[in-house]
Amino acid sequence: xxxxxxxxxxxxxxxxxxxxxxxxxxxxxxxxxxxxxxxxxxxxxxxxxxxxxxxxxxxxxxxxxxxxxxxxxxxxxxxxxxxxxxxxxxx
Numbered sequence: 001x002x003x004x005x006x007x008x009x010x011x012x013x014x015x016x017x018x019x020x021x022x023x024x025x026x027x028x029x030x031x032x033x034x035x036x037x038x039x040x041x042x043x044x045x046x047x048x049x050x051x052x053x054x055x056x057x058x059x060x061x062x063x064x065x066x067x068x069x070x071x072x073x074x075x076x077x078x079x080x081x082x083x084x085x086x087x088x089x090x091x
Contacts, residue, residue, distance in 0.1 A: 004028075008036070019044060023044060
């Protein structure tokens with residue numbers, strides 16, 4: 001699995017360096033474009049555009065979000081919670 005980080009500031013860079021240290025591939029994007037990160041010298045950190053980072057992250061979620069429709073059919077459009085539930089609100 002490849003992770004994507006949007007933002008190459010102090011937090012994004014620290015997370016990318018940690019992933020590289022433990023040999024986990026990561027893509028990192030910044031609003032300035034991947035050429036700003038060209039000096040990255042790790043085989044595990046790949047500079048990409050924000051669009052590429054988002055595309056990589058959402059491609060898997062598109063499949064996951066379709067699961068209720070695929071497995072529940074028409075029932076997927078209505079709430080699966082009991083009518084007397086708080087629908088996720090804490091009391």
